[in-house]
Amino acid sequence: MITLTLSKLLPAGTEYSEIKVQENRNFNISLLNGTVTANSTSSSAGLMCRTYSQGRWGLASSPILTESSLQDVARKAASNAKLLAEKVAGRQGVLPTQPATGKHLFFTARNKVGNQQRVEFLKDLDAYIAGKYTDLASRMVNFAQLDMEKQILTTDGGDMQSMTPRSMIVVLMTILHNGEPLQHYDIFGGMGEWEDHFVKPEDLYPKIDVIYEQLKEKRDAVFAKSGTFDCVLDSRLAGILSHEAIGHTTEADLVLGGSIAGEYMNQQVASELVTLIDIAHTWDGRICPVPVFIDDEGTEARDTIVIENGILKSYMHNKESALRMGLPLTGNARAYAYFDEPLIRMRNTMIVPGQDKVEAMISSIEDGYYLIQPSNGQADSTSEFMFGVTRGYEIKNGVLGKPIKETTISGVAFDLLKTITMISSEMDWSCAGMCGKKQMIPVGMGGPSIKCQVNIGGKS
C-alpha cells in the first residue's frame, strides 16, 4: 500500500479531524465442478478525511493517493461540516479522547504462495471430492481472502497502522434425493493469509469427508416441530446470538436510536451464568478473529463487558456516542472501505465459557434439539432475532435422534438469555462472520455451547 507522511497533512485548527489511507485487497478463486470459474483479484485504495465542527461531521474521500489529493479532501471535509453547521443549529461539546499509537500488521510470516500454487491446491481438493464422491450433483470449492490495510492519524494524537487479513476456503456439495436438491457446506480458515491456514490439501480431506457425511444425513432428515423447546445451541449459534441479538442492541448508536437495551442498564437481563464480552483483540492469550488494538478514530480498543453475571453493564461506543451519553470510549469505531465513516461495530463477541460438557447438556434434555450450524441471522433493536439453522438433530430422552431439515429459530434474545441453564467449557470462534450495518465488515463471533429454550419454525 502507498503510505503518505500523514503527520504534515493533518488539518490544523479543527475541533477534531482524522485522516486515513486504506487499501482493501480481495483474492478469489472458485472451482465449480472442476472448472475455474473465477480467478480474480481486486484492489480498492484511497484516502479520506473526516472533520467535526460544531456538532456536525463532514467527510470527503478520493481514490487519488497523493498529498495534494489529501489536502483537497481535507478542505472538502471541512466545508461539508461547515455547510451542515450553517444549516442546522450547532451543538457544543468536546469529543472524548483516549488516543493510542501503534502498528499491528498481521502479514504472514511464511513464504508467500503464488496464484498458480493456490489454484493447484484447490484443484487438488476438487479432484479429491470428484474422485471419492461420485454421486454428487455438483461441487464447489471457493477461496476468498480479504486484506484490510490502514494508516490513520487523528488530531487528538491517535496514530495507527494495521493490516488484518482473513482467508477462507468454502466447500459446498449438492446431491439429488428423490428429485430434490440437498446441499451442505463448511468453511475453513480464518484470520490470516492463505499461507497461515492452507499448507497441504490433504490436511482438509478429513474435513471434506465430514461435509459429505453430514450431507448424506440430510437424506433422512425430518422436519423440526414448531414450538418452544429445550435446545443446546452449538458455539456457532451461540456466537451469532451474542452478536446479532444482544450485541447490536448494546451498540450505543442503536441505544440512542431507541434500542430496548437502553432501558436495561444495570438490570438483570440474563441468567447469572452469562457473561458476554466484546473482545478487542485477545482472549485467553490468543489473538481473536478480528483483532482491533486501535480503532478508526485512533482510540485505544478495550474489551467491553456487555453483560456480567447476567447484569447489563456497558454499551459499545465511538466518540460521538460517548460524548452524547457521557460515558467512556471503548474503541468500537470501525470502517470498511477507505471512503467509509467509522461506525460503532462489534469486534469479537462471545459468551464466556462455563463448566458444563456438551454431552451432559444433551443428556439433560427429554424432548428438544441440538442445533449446530447457522446460515444467516438477523435481529432488531427489540432483541427479537431469527437465525437459519442448516444442521441440527432431535434430542429424545437425552440422546441425539434424527437429523432435522434446515429450519429457523427465533425469539427475544433478552428473554432467551434468562432461560440459559448450562454453558459448556469449550470455546470456539467462527472464522467467517460478516456484519452488514450500513457497511459490511468482518466480525468475530464465538463462545461455548449453551442450553436454553428456543422457538423453532417448522411445518407442523
Next chain:
Amino acid sequence: MNTRELLGSILQKLQAGGADKAALSYNSETDEEFNIIFKELNLLRTVETNSIGMQVIKDQKQASTRLNQFDPASIDKAVRDVLQAVENSNPDPAFDISPFDEGSWTDGDLQPDVDQVIFRLQEFIALMNERYPEVHFDGGLTHEKSYSAYLNSNGTWFDKQQGAYSFNTVFTAKKGRKMSSMNYTGYAVADLNRELLQINFTEDLIRQSTGQTETQPVPGNFTGEVLVAPFLAMELIGTFIQSQIGDSGLLMKSSRFPDHLGQRILGEKLNILHDPLHPDLCYRQRYSGDGFKTYPAPLIENGVLRHYPISLYAANKCGKPRTIGSALNLIIPPGTDSLASMVKSIQQGILCMRASFGQPNANGDFSGVLKNSYYIQDGAIAHPISETMLNGNIVEMLNNIVAISSESFNLGDSIFPYLQIKEVFISRK
C-alpha cells in the same frame, strides 16, 4: 486520455500479452450523501470511487482483476498479474465475450440540487418530529452521479452517465419501555419534487410503527392467506430467481426447473417482466455486466417461464441461449384488487409487511419471523403481531398467488405490488 482511450490502451496490452479475448469495464461515481443521525442532519459525505475491471480469456481459460489506481505502473502490474492468472486456470469452452454492439446513454440529472436535498431532509425531520414524536429515526438522502463504460475485443463499446437521488430511513416507535420492531424503507427518484414522506407510502409505514408498540402473537397455529408487502415480495422473487432460474441454481444443478422454458412453473396470475425502459424507473440497466444491451422481456408470463435470466457463461455452460441476461429492472404489473379489498377477502391470515428469514434451502423451504405485521381475522386487521413465524416453500408460495394489488412500490429500479398467497402455515411461540 479519455476513458475509451484508456480502456483501449489496456485492451492492446492484454492482446499483446496473449489474450484471445478480453473485456474491460470502467466505473466512477461521486456521491453527495446527507445523513440524518439521531433525528438530526449530522454528516455530509462526499465520496469518490472508481475502478477498472479486466476479464481475460486465453486458450478458453479465464481470469479477471479489478483495480482503482490508474497510474501506468499499477495498470501494467494488473495486466501482468491477470495474464499470469489466466495461465493457471483451466479451460472451459463456455467462456466467451459478447459480440459487437455499441450504445451510449445519459439518464437523470448529473448535478445535485444541494439546496433541495437539504430542504427535503429538513422538511422530513420537521414533519417526523411534529407528527411522530415517539418515533426514533435515522436516514439519508444521496445524489449519486456515475459514469460507466464497457469495451471488449469484439469492438463492443457502451457508456452511460446517470444521476439520481436515493433515500432511506430506519425507524422504531417507542412508548415508555414498549417499542415496535425496527422497520425501514427506501427508494430512488429522479427528482425531489415531492415530500419524502409521500413517496412509496413511506408515511404509512412510519404511522404503522406507532401502532406496533403493543403486539400479540396470533391466537394459534393455522394455515391461511398471507398478504406479502412489496419489499418482501421483491426479496422472495429475487431469491427464487437466483436459486431456481438464475446462474446459481442452474450452474449448481440445484434448480427444480433446469429445462422448463415454455412451461408453467408458477401461478398463472404472476407476470414478472424485465423492463429497463419502463418510464417510471430512474435506475435503468442499459447494458449488462457480460456486455449486452438490455431490452424489455417477460421472465414469467402468466406463470410460464419465458426466459432464463442467465449470463453468457451460464447459458453456454447449460446449453441454453443467452437472451435477457441477469435481469435487474424487475416489474410485477399491478393487479386490479385494492389492498383494502384483499384484506376484506381474507378470513384468517396475515398482512406481512416485513419478514426476517433464513436462506431457503435448495428446494425452496424456508421459515421467517414476521415483523411489523398484522393478524387478519374475518376480513379486517385485528392487531399487530409478534413472535410469529411463516413457514413455507418459495416455489409453492409463488404457485399459490390468488390476487395482486393495484398499489405498487416503485423502488427506482423495480416495481412490486402486494401479493395475496393462500395456504401458508403460520406458527406462534
